[in-house]
Amino acid sequence: MTTVSPTPETSPEKASLTSTLAAPHVHAGTPAPPPSMRLRELAFGAACAAAVRAAARLGVADALGETPASAAELALVVDAEPVPLRRLLRALTCYGVFAETEDGKFVHTETSRLLREDDPQSLRYISLWCTEPWTWDVWPRLEDAVRSGTSVFPETFGKGFFDYLHQDAGESAHVFNRAMTTSSVQSARDVAELLDLTGVSSVADIGGGQGHVLASLLEKHPSVRGTLMDLPGVVARADARLRDGGPLADRVRIVAGDCREDIPFEVDLYIIKNILEWDDESTRRALGNVVAAARPGARVVIIENLVDDTPSMRFTTAMDLLLLLNVGGAKHTRESLLARMSEAGLQVGEIHPVNAYLHAFECTVP
Structure with missing residues (x-):
């Protein structure tokens, strides 16, 4: 232009x-x-x-x-x-x-x-994503979602959110992908700067999308090996640095799967970032599968937006309401996330701010 x-x-x-x-x-x-x-x-x-x-x-x-x-x-x-x-x-x-x-x-x-x-x-694509055409149809129905406690998307559009996005709203799906990639790339640098990988030889990013966080960590720590796990259609578009021919490919395995069903590997450090926004039962299954897969003493770092995180509350509470509208999900409070971790059997240690809108919860498997 x-x-x-x-x-x-x-x-x-x-x-x-x-x-x-x-x-x-x-x-x-x-x-x-x-x-x-x-x-x-x-x-x-x-x-x-x-x-x-x-x-x-x-x-x-x-x-x-x-x-x-x-x-x-x-x-x-x-x-x-x-x-x-x-x-x-x-x-x-x-x-x-x-x-x-x-x-x-x-x-x-x-x-x-x-x-x-x-x-x-x-933040161009994130600004577009938050104002896509479908959002103007669901926001007026917030009252209905608050009364029912469930998503209004299927009733409004005749199908679930992601089915609609990929079947009927190609441009919006493109904006969504660009927005998520932008957000992931930007926060990946912050995560890589924050995490201390001393003593860690293997790390897995669970539900890690295209693997931007994992790639940033592997670039910073040349002796560490990594695993990226997400749904098949997601890992098929993994960061070029992780795929065959990429500079990190020989230190990476890519696993297509759903962490809510099973996590079929053991590593020193599991990272879970911004995926615990489903219903509580799905969150319990995902965390339970991490504990079941991990060896005793393994680290688990859970990174999330919090609705009671003061510097970004206007943003995170708005996203919390949008999650209710489109998928029936929710952002966590500090207490609700701590409760899910404790129920899964994780021992929670320190909590660190990653940036203005993310917090990292350091946990270990007993």
């Missing part, structure tokens, strides 16, 4: 300054709204989500370069009408997504840069 670039007369210093503004100029120092206005804003929350989605799909963040650009200039690049685009950008600046200069042009903020496809921490 073409980018609106700095003009020759724009100094690098000015471009750098204006591109890193943290908040909209026109809203600097605005006092917090009174409760009556705050509730109005919350009720209109769909407008904010829709604006983020529109900006992501239009590619506005990719079009905006390192110098202020007007809505008219950006409209030429993203194939939009200038006046409606300015209205969209004006709404987003209220939330710190883009900022507006005194002369009515727009610049990046740290938040808007995350909508760029080329940003190392890009």
Whole structure:
């Protein structure tokens, strides 16, 4: 995509300054709204989500370069009408997504840069995933899900969530895969930095998706061997570093299977990341199978989002409600996750923050 670039007369210093503004100029120092206005804003929350989605799909963040650009200039690049685009950008600046200069042009903020496809921490596909068309059909039925305690997806779409995604919503399935890959790649680096593998010669990532966490660990620890386990259709798309011909292939085995049914191998360290969001019975089976497979003294590291994790509660509680709507699942509280671990017979040790939204629970098999 073409980018609106700095003009020759724009100094690098000015471009750098204006591109890193943290908040909209026109809203600097605005006092917090009174409760009556705050509730109005919350009720209109769909407008904010829709604006983020529109900006992501239009590619506005990719079009905006390192110098202020007007809505008219950006409209030429993203194939939009200038006046409606300015209205969209004006709404987003209220939330710190883009900022507006005194002369009515727009610049990046740290938040808007995350909508760029080329940003190392890009959240473009995650933003799209959270606002896919099917979400607008299930959110209005949250009352029904709260009353029944079950997913409303089968009744709304005539089939289960993943069947619908892969059979009827190909573009949404693509967005889902890109979002999950983005999230996994970004958090894999954090996990690899956190985990101490001293004394570990073999590690398994259970329900490990395409194996980004495992690949990051093996790259950091050349003497360790790894196992990736997930459903057949998932491991078939494993990270290229782990597949035949990849630089880590000779230290990896890939096992196609369902951890809720069986875990057919023994290793020093089992990693379970973001898969304990099914119903409690499935969680009990998965953890029970880990304990049954592991030798006494083996380490188990369980990594999850928590709905009572203060820095990210607005995000994790929203995801918790979406899980209720689409698959009937739930995010864990610290206490509920500790209870499941104890029921499985795991001995829980230290709990470490991985990043702003993940925690790692260090456990051992008695």
